[in-house]
Amino acid sequence: MTSLPKHPPAKRLGLAIDLDTCVGCHACATNCKEWNTGGISAPLTDVNAYQAEQRGVWFNRVYTYEVGGEGPDARTVHFPKNCLHCEQPACVTVCPTGASYKRSEDGIVLVDHDKCIGCKLCSWACPYGNREYDEHVGVMKKCTLCVDKIYNQNLPEVDRVPACVAACPAKARHFGDFADPNSTVSKLTRDRGGYDLAPETGYLPTSKYLPPRPGKRSEAMPAAAPAPAIAGAGRFLKWVDRVLTR
Amino acid sequence: MHPAYSVIFFTTASGAGYGLLVLAAIFAISGLMPATAWLGFVTNGLALGLIAGGLLSSTFHLGHPERAWRALTQWRSSWLSREGVLAVATFVPAGLFAIGWVFLGTTTGFFGWMGAAAAVLAVATVISTSMIYASLITIRQWNNGIVPVAYLVLGLMSGAVLLEAVTRLFGVHGSHVDVVAIVLIVVGWLVKLAYWHSADTGLVKTTLATATGLGRFGSVRLLEQPHTEENFLMQEMGFVVARKHARRLRAIAQATLFVVPLAATIASLFVAPMVAMVLALVAVVSLAVGLLTERWLFFAEAKHDCMVYYGR
Numbered sequence: 109m110t111s112l113p114k115h116p117p118a119k120r121l122g123l124a125i126d127l128d129t130c131v132g133c134h135a136c137a138t139n140c141k142e143w144n145t146g147g148i149s150a151p152l153t154d155v156n157a158y159q160a161e162q163r164g165v166w167f168n169r170v171y172t173y174e175v176g177g178e179g180p181d182a183r184t185v186h187f188p189k190n191c192l193h194c195e196q197p198a199c200v201t202v203c204p205t206g207a208s209y210k211r212s213e214d215g216i217v218l219v220d221h222d223k224c225i226g227c228k229l230c231s232w233a234c235p236y237g238n239r240e241y242d243e244h245v246g247v248m249k250k251c252t253l254c255v256d257k258i259y260n261q262n263l264p265e266v267d268r269v270p271a272c273v274a275a276c277p278a279k280a281r282h283f284g285d286f287a288d289p290n291s292t293v294s295k296l297t298r299d300r301g302g303y304d305l306a307p308e309t310g311y312l313p314t315s316k317y318l319p320p321r322p323g324k325r326s327e328a329m330p331a332a333a334p335a336p337a338i339a340g341a342g343r344f345l346k347w348v349d350r351v352l353t354r
Numbered sequence: 355m356h357p358a359y360s361v362i363f364f365t366t367a368s369g370a371g372y373g374l375l376v377l378a379a380i381f382a383i384s385g386l387m388p389a390t391a392w393l394g395f396v397t398n399g400l401a402l403g404l405i406a407g408g409l410l411s412s413t414f415h416l417g418h419p420e421r422a423w424r425a426l427t428q429w430r431s432s433w434l435s436r437e438g439v440l441a442v443a444t445f446v447p448a449g450l451f452a453i454g455w456v457f458l459g460t461t462t463g464f465f466g467w468m469g470a471a472a473a474v475l476a477v478a479t480v481i482s483t484s485m486i487y488a489s490l491i492t493i494r495q496w497n498n499g500i501v502p503v504a505y506l507v508l509g510l511m512s513g514a515v516l517l518e519a520v521t522r523l524f525g526v527h528g529s530h531v532d533v534v535a536i537v538l539i540v541v542g543w544l545v546k547l548a549y550w551h552s553a554d555t556g557l558v559k560t561t562l563a564t565a566t567g568l569g570r571f572g573s574v575r576l577l578e579q580p581h582t583e584e585n586f587l588m589q590e591m592g593f594v595v596a597r598k599h600a601r602r603l604r605a606i607a608q609a610t611l612f613v614v615p616l617a618a619t620i621a622s623l624f625v626a627p628m629v630a631m632v633l634a635l636v637a638v639v640s641l642a643v644g645l646l647t648e649r650w651l652f653f654a655e656a657k658h659d660c661m662v663y664y665g666r
Contacts, residue, residue: 110428127568137580162583169580171663173562176572184577187566189663202489204435205424223424226417228590229434232355235492235560237587237660246417306565306659309491317567 110203112196113212120215120286121253122193122314123273124293124302128321130170130280132186137168139275140190140251147256149221153244165240167191167251168272175320185320188281190272191238191251192305192313193217199230199239207248214285215314216255221247235309258283286314355493356593357653364412365483366512366645368441369505371404372476373513375448377534379469381517382461386530389462393524394455400516402448409441433489437482444479448472480509487652495553495656504545508645511538515615515641519634522627535619543612546648550604553655560659576665591658592666603651611644 144167145152154164168190176182193210197217200208207223208230210216219230224247231239231248239250254270257263267274273281284293293316296302302316341349378397381387387397413419426442428435447468454465461469484505487496514535521527562576563569584592618637622630657666 111431134580160583163585163589165586166581171576171580172578173566173568174575174577175568181572183571185566185568187568198489198491201431202434202486204426204428204432204438205421206428207424223421224418225421225424227415227425227434229486231587231590232490232658233492235565235659237591237658237663240586241417241590243417243586248417303567305567306560308559308564309659319567320571 110200110206110208112200112210115212116195116287117210117212117215118287119213120193120195120314121258121284122215122286122293122316123190123253123270124282124284124296124316124318125188126278126280126282126296126300126318127185127187128280128318129278130186130188131278132170132172132184133277134170135275135277136188136272136281137166137170139271140168141166143254143257143271144252147252147254149249149252151242151245152249153242155243165242165249167238167240167249183320188272189236189238189305191217191253192236192311192315193251193253195312195314196310198233198311202229202233204229216253217250218252218255219248219250221245221249224248235306235311236313253283286316355653355656355658356590357650358415360411360414362646362649362653364408365505366408366642366649367404367411368408368483369480369509370512370516370641370645371401371406371408372444372480373509373511374401374404374516375444375476375513376473376510377513377517379451379473381530382455383466383469385462386528387461387521388526389455389459390524390526391456391459393520393526394452394461396524397517397520398448398452398455400520401513402445402452405441405444433482433485437479437486440475440479440482444472444475447475477506480506492659493656494556494558494659498549498552498556500545500549500552504542504549507538507542507545508648511535511542512641512645514538515619515634515637518619518622519631519638522622522631522634525627527627527630532619532623536616539612539616539619543608543616546608546612560662562662562665565659565662576663579664587660588664592661592664593654594666595654597655600651600655603647607644607647607651609644610640611648614640614644 141152152165156162168188171187173185173187175185193215197210200210200217205223205225207220209218226246228241239248242249258268269283273283282293282296284291286294288294296318297316300318302318304313413422416422425435425438429439451465451469451472455461481502484502488498488501491497517531518535521531562574566574568574615637618633622633
């Protein structure tokens, strides 16, 4: 049923993504692809995988932006983006077949690949560009918040988090329940001023972004003073000195 | 937006078919078109053929056309589903109306009511089609009350131009057809100009600054996109070919969709019936070219908000 749940879901699962610590390594995107090409969304088709004009389905994409012009306050912000599991997802309500739905228990937005006719209208309705069409299978695919991982009783409890969260080496991705005010994601959102992407759309994303921390980069990182030369030291000692002073 | 040929053909052909169905039903019920078999056969056959051909074409862009029946289930929330339900429902009274006209020689009484029901459902179907586009707040140019009006008026206008040709071919032409055709072409032209004006001047709400939420730190510029090759999003939403030639294509659309049919319809008032028939056919051919150009532009000029993440 593509009508939204009548009552707000008891749990509101989502991610808090920290733009201050994201290093733009694409590990989240890669691990997402790895897990989901074997999970319930399998396969995440790649077309022309080993030649020019390659394209394929990815649930997670990492953009890099230059913010604040080119002066001393300029900063590079890595920006991972995947489904935000909105509270008002028009991608669900436009679906003519009932393939798209928002789960009433935890708010996860999913596609039933056995019902999808591949009309692509849901991708038109998503302002965030978070649905991708699998041209080989002929259906729409999207981030499942690793629904086949986070509830998987065969995995140790510590591993029951989305693949992107598990992979992040900078701990820039946090998974949790936004309906619980004491969850890590709720606390982070409160403390760091977590915000919605494109709030003017009214889709009310569940997942939040934590902004880069303020502060002038020019003050935070003074130019390194030249290391004093070690008189009489040979090349090996100079190398040791360089390594130890790093 | 990527202009899929199947969807362009679907919206133009079914729009013209529904427009013809509405006008033919009104004229036949009110006795302005005679209930003769061949006239009924050609008029209803053309209308239902365009509708059915369009609907069939719309399934060609689906990943799973064999599951298309599922699209009839979610009419509570989805305009696409509503359109499907209404399109199927229209065939019932439209079919009965055609049977009455072609085989029983009557377009009044029960069959008249069927014609009226078909006309109402046809209008509702065209509005549902347009609402698929008009309800998407992700596409600024479409998210607009002019879109349903334009789809309805252009559908009726197409029907009127087709009806000019059919009634002249059967020698049952009357001035009521001319009046309706001329009024609809002029109104269609004005509505389309209003659409283009709103598309060009509408307020842009979603920018890279709001979409990333990084506008608070100053200007935001794409430094590196996530992938080096075009993906589904860029192919489906990032269509840019048309914008380069938009001005010229709009001129072509206006000339073929409005100027030529209007001139031909007015000129046919002053010439011999045979010449008028040729002019009516010229108007139909020009209309077809104009509709396809206009609808191609409707998709190609529309810009999807998610493209701002790519700096477009």
